[in-house]
Amino acid sequence: MNKTRRSIKTDLLVCAFLVCASAVPAHAMAEPVSESAALITTIEERVGLRQRTAGVFTQEKYISVLPQALQSHGEFSYDPKDGLVWETLKPIPNKVVFDEQGIRQSMDGETVWEIDAKQPAVTTITQVISSVLAADWQGLQRYFEIDGKLDGERWTLRLEPRDEVLAQIVDAIVLGGDRELSRMTLMEANGDRTEIHFQMHDASQP
Amino acid sequence: MKPFPKPFFARLAEALSRPWLAWAWLAVVLACAAGVSASVLRGYSFDTSVLALLPASGKAGENAIDEKLRHRADEQLAALASQRMIFLVSAPDRQQSLATAQSFAQILRDSDLFAEVTSALGRSQVEGFQQAFFPYRYQLLGDEARASLTDHAPEASHPLLQQALARLYSPMASAVGATLLEDPLQLFFEWQLQAAPNTPFAPENGWLSREHGGRSYRLLAVTLSGNPYELSYQAQVTSLLSAAKAGLPPDVEVLSSGLLLHAAYGAEQARSEISTIGLGSMLGISLLLLWCFRRLRSLLLAFLPIACGWLFALAICMLAFPSLHLITLAFGASLIGVAVDYSLHFLCTRELCTRELRTRELYTSEGSEGGVGSAASTSVQNRSTLVHLMPGMLLGLLSSALAYAAQGAAPFPGLRQMALFSVAGLAGAWLTVILWLPHLHRPGQQASATTPLQHLASTLLKCLKTWPNVARPPVAITVALLVVAALWQVSTLQFDDDIRRLQTSPAALLAEDAAVQRLTTAVSPGQYFLVSGHDEEALLQTEAKLGSALKELVAKGALADFQAVSRWVPSLSRQRADHELNAEFVYAGDGLASELAKALGSPQLSVQMRERFAAQPFLPFGVQDWLATAVGRQQSFLWLGEADGSVHSLVLLSGIRDRAVLSELAGLAEAQRSQFANIQFVDKVGEITEVLTVHREQLVMWIAAAYLLVFVVLALRYRWAAWRILAAPAIASLICLAILSAGGFTITIFNLLALLLVLGIGLDAGIFLQESGRGSSAASAYTWAAVTLAACTTLLAFGLLALSETPVLNQFGLTVLFGIVGVWILAPGFVQEGFLQQGFYQQGTVERSQA
Incomplete structure (x- = not known):
């Protein structure tokens, strides 16, 4: 009905989703068509299919007006039932949950901020997470052109938004890793950027 | 027993048989034909909206300002609903839904049938939005x-x-x-x-998209460039859509929602039913009449008045109303059943006159009846037929027209149309019979062999002689018991005034609509708040208070969401x-x-x-500033602006959980009212139902009034014996209601309208029977034959309506079906017994010679 009304939240929230979606295992980033298909297949083989993933992260957020990066670290976990749980331990302990109900931020066990899943971008997040779990490789390809390179053990993928509304916020997302996804850089259109380093728990761990 | 001197009708018949009157009528009919074809060529529009049948607005006791405001709100919402269509392209996967949506949108764009086809949102829209609110x-x-x-x-x-x-x-x-x-x-x-x-x-690849139940949906909204009720535009859009849908890959579907689709379906249904039911009854009646009269000429003479009446009615209605409703036309098609009465009475009586003359010539007896001379020319015979018929014809027309006109008293535009159409149609048919048929009818070169009509007449006469009459105590007791039983049953009658009864759309279309509504959680135009304030400030403050209350309802799940100006403009x-x-x-x-x-x-x-x-x-930041933003432009329907020294706005709701929430919403409006601002909760659906209830109750009064009026008219001629004519339709109506009630049907306003028709048709039967009772038994026989034929034709016309899939027409048909059968069975029982018997013995010799 009303495009602009819808777009506002999308606009604001798609960013949030991007970071989160990128935190899921790298096999989600595979691209079945195009010349980079071989590369993606290789990466797919290396980063095996998993129902669950969990680990620790370090995030560095570079905001142009801030002389230094905002550093934080914590734990994350993802599974289809509970969605993505992003728990920052330092400097400000808080937990953000992305699931079918929406996005919830809680501090000291109390929900302080909530975005309903009926908000468009939230739905997108949920969809992406589900499509990843369903081994739907086209998942992120809906939103991005995917290209990349292989350098020995290490691989790098560059994702560029297809959608012009998305492109307004994101220039590109760069993913890198070897046997696992290990880093992600989100380059925002306004010059800010977010770098996240992952360290996955052993896949055999429950 | 005869308050009118016989010469009155004779003189009237004489006056009406002047040839110049026939020519004058021909001129009128030709003028009607010319007028009707001219307006159809000029693109006269036929209405198909069910709502057009209903009063525009209606809570009693509302002041004029509120009324005006409500009207404006309704118009604003109606324009929003009627000018838009929403499509959901649904496919098992995203690629397919995207590709299909793109090609579907292209087809819509290429058609030039839409003012706007919106699928994607662009960068500029989003930027514009942010810039607008940022300061x-x-x-x-x-x-x-x-x-x-x-x-x-x-x-x-x-x-x-x-x-x-x-x-x-x-x-x-x-x-x-x-x-x-x-x-x-x-x-x-x-x-x-x-x-x-x-x-x-959510946007994806430039489309508003959603994943749901394992399918991928893409949303597409269009703004119409034409009037959704206009038949030619409807046809263009529906054929475009069906062609586009036909080309879809398997497992991909396009769900559509829009008023145009319902309007188009309604129009199509009404059209097809006019052609099937109208044609069916025409065919049935033709066969029946051909069998009776064995002459094509008689058949044509029977139909000529109907055609002229229909044309006359159409012309008058087109003059009186800017647009005619298709249901009026469908209803008008069934007028055949009543209009054919006049032709049949003329033809039957004419046949009777011929036979009587023949008989007299045979016996060389003196001709006294009807003042017909022995050297009878055709025109003299025709005139004598008219004299015979005049009292019955005139009373029949007056009483039927009265009964039909009574429905025009109801403040339903649709019913007024039907009333005018019926009265004009009957008058036209009547005039054609009186003015033309005497000149057009030629006696057939009847062989001595008896025609089926004579068979029918004599068989019916035998029946009539032994017909149970209320003069006999056992019959009277039976009828009384029947009435008591019917009354008892009628007391348990269930009324149903739900507007959805008028919904003519098929279940599949409604389900598709509901699916689109559910998937998009669109606002409902059926229920809303109308907020008014002294000034913008008071209005926004009141709206905000209402908004907080609504947010609680949203949190409770009683409501999906709401839209209000104050959400954007504090x-x-x-x-x-x-x-x-x-x-x-x-x-x-x-x-x-x-x-x-x-x-x-x-x-x-x-x-x-x-x-x-x-x-x-x-x-x-004021409302005008907001209206200048992209959001404001898109939601400008929320703002009604200034009127009568106050400003007004709408608060729209979506996803109202159930009807219990409605009373809660109404309570909210009451609670938030202040001296500076006013909130009304408008429940359109509920109100129309309420209006229907009021008018149904009024209609019961009108039916009673119609009976009273008709009784007064009849009493002029029949004095107290007028009850004999009214008893049959009254009891038949009662029994009809009882049967419907026992059959588990709920009664709507349309059943009651049909009872008015039962009265009109029952009157004809009663009057002609009563009239014939004054004459010979042969006259009774032919009258009863005419009544029987009329009943059969009516059943063919209305009984077929019972097969209609349009609930309105179906209810109508069913009621008339039971009513007419009831009238046919009951009417002879109420004829004053002496009349028939007396007539029979007096004319016994004639009767024997015929047999």
């Missing part, structure tokens, strides 16, 4: 932020500060980091989130207060902004934050 960011606060700012001291532990900080260190930083200086606590961000309505559709006093809150607690020297900058390790940033705040002074 006002320091005066727009969400409810929770406002409460938090007032409740907590502006220190490092402030919850808003902690939360904002936490988000900057979380993955959500990308969403809120960019405006660190302009919106350090992300309060504007939060306001935007709560202002925008909920929707499950009252000026609130904007000022929010701006002051920001100045005092966030951007003051030791405010939360400074604390945040400190926490981020860059205390110097707070200077810039305060500079930005200072650079953006308070700027009143």
Whole structure:
């Protein structure tokens, strides 16, 4: 009905989703068509299919007006039932949950901020997470052109938004890793950027 | 027993048989034909909207201002609903839904049938949106932020500060980091989130998309460039859509929703039913009449008055109403059943006259009856037929027209049309019979062999002689018991005034509509709040209070969402207060902004934050400013503007859980009313139902009034014996209701309308029987034959309506079906017994010679 009304939240929230979606295992980033298909297949083989993933992260957020990066670290976990749980331990302990109900931020066990899943971008997040779990490789390809390179053990993928509304916020997302996804850089259109380093728990761990 | 001197009718018949009158009528008919074809060629539009049958607005006791306002609100919403269509392209996967949606949109664009085809949202729209609200960011606060700012001291532990900080260190930083200086606590961000309505559709590849139940949906909205009720435009759109849908790959579907589709279906259905039911009854009646009269000429003479009557009615209605409803035409098609009465009475009586003359010639007896001379020319015979018929014909027309006209008293535009159409049609048919048939009828070269009509007449006469008459105690007791039983049954009658009874759309179309509504959570035009205030400020304050109450309902799940101007435009006093809150607690020297900058390790940033705040002074943001934004333009239907010294707005609702919520909403409106502002909860669906209830009750009174009026007219001629004519339709109606009630049917206003027709048709039967009772038994026989034929033709016309899939017509048909059978069985029983017997014995010799 009303495009602009819808777009506002999308606009604001798609960013949030991007970071989160990128935190899921790298096999989600595979691209079945195009010349980079071989590369993606290789990466797919290396980063095996998993129902669950969990680990620790370090995030560095570079905001142009801030002389230094905002550093934080914590734990994350993802599974289809509970969605993505992003728990920052330092400097400000808080937990953000992305699931079918929406996005919830809680501090000291109390929900302080909530975005309903009926908000468009939230739905997108949920969809992406589900499509990843369903081994739907086209998942992120809906939103991005995917290209990349292989350098020995290490691989790098560059994702560029297809959608012009998305492109307004994101220039590109760069993913890198070897046997696992290990880093992600989100380059925002306004010059800010977010770098996240992952360290996955052993896949055999429950 | 004869208040009118016989010469009155004789003189009238004489006067009406002048040839110039026939020519004059021909001129009128030709003028009607010319007029009708001219307006059809000029593109006269036929209405198909069910709502057009209903009164425009209607709560009794409302003042004129409210009425006007309601009308405006309804029009605004109706325009919104009628000019738009929504399509959902659904496919098992995204690629397919995208590809299909793109090609589907292209087809729609190429057609030039739509003013606008909106599928994607562009960059400029989003940027425009942000720019529009950005200057006002320091005066727009969400409810929770406002409460938090007032409740907590502006220190490092402030919850808003902690939360904002936490988000900057979380993955959500990308969403809120960019405006660190302009919106350090992300309060504007939060306001935007709560202002925008909920929707499950999100943009993807430039399309509003949704994944649901394993399917991928793409949303496409169009604005029509034509009138959705206009048949030619409807046809163009529906054929375009069906062609486009036919080309879809398997397992891909396009769900559509839009008023046009319902209108098109209604029109198509009415058209097909006019042609099938109208044709069916025409065919049945033709066969019946051919069998009776064995002459094509008689058949043509029977139909000529109907055709002329129909043409006359159509012309008059087109003159009187700017657009005719198709249901009026469908109803008019069934007028055949009544109009054919007049032709049949003429033809039967004419045959009787011929036979009587023949008989007299045979016996060389003196001809006294009807003043017919022995050297009888055709025209003299025709005239004598008219003299015979005149009293019955005139009373029949007057009483039927009265009964039909009574429905015009109901304030339903549709019913008025039907009333005028019926009265004009009957008058036209009547005039044709009286003015033309005497000149057109030629006696057939009848062989001595008896015609089927004579067979029918004599068989019926035998029946009539032994017909149970209420003069006999056992019959009277039986009838009385029947009436009591019927009354008892009728007392348990269930009435149903639900507007949805009038819904003519098929279940599949409604289900598709419901699916689209559910998937898109669109606002319902059926229920809304109408808010009025002394000025914009009072209005916005009242709306905001209503809004908080509605938010609670949304939280409880009683409501999916609501749309209101105040979600985007807070009252000026609130904007000022929010701006002051920001100045005092966030951007003051030791405010939360400074604390945040400190926490981020860059205390110097707070200077810039305060500079930005200072650079953006308070700027009143009014409704007019909002209307100039992209959001405001798209939601301008929420704003009604100024009228009668007040300003008015609409609050629209979506996803009302159940009817119980409606009373809660109505209660909200009551509670929020103040001396400066007024809130009305408008439940269109409920109100129309209420209106239907009122009019159904009124219609019962009108039926009673119609009986009384007809009784008065009949009493002029028959004195107290008039009850004998009215008894049959009255009891038949009662029994009809009883049968419907016993059959588990609920009674709507349309059943009652049909009872008016039962009265009209029953009157004809009763009057002619009563008239014939004054004459010979042969006359009785032919009259009864005519009544029987008329009943059969009526059943063919109306009984077929019972097969209609349009609920309105179906109810109508069913009621008339039972009513007419009842009248046919009952009417002879109420004829004064002496009349028939006397006539029989007097004319015994004639009768024997015929047999």
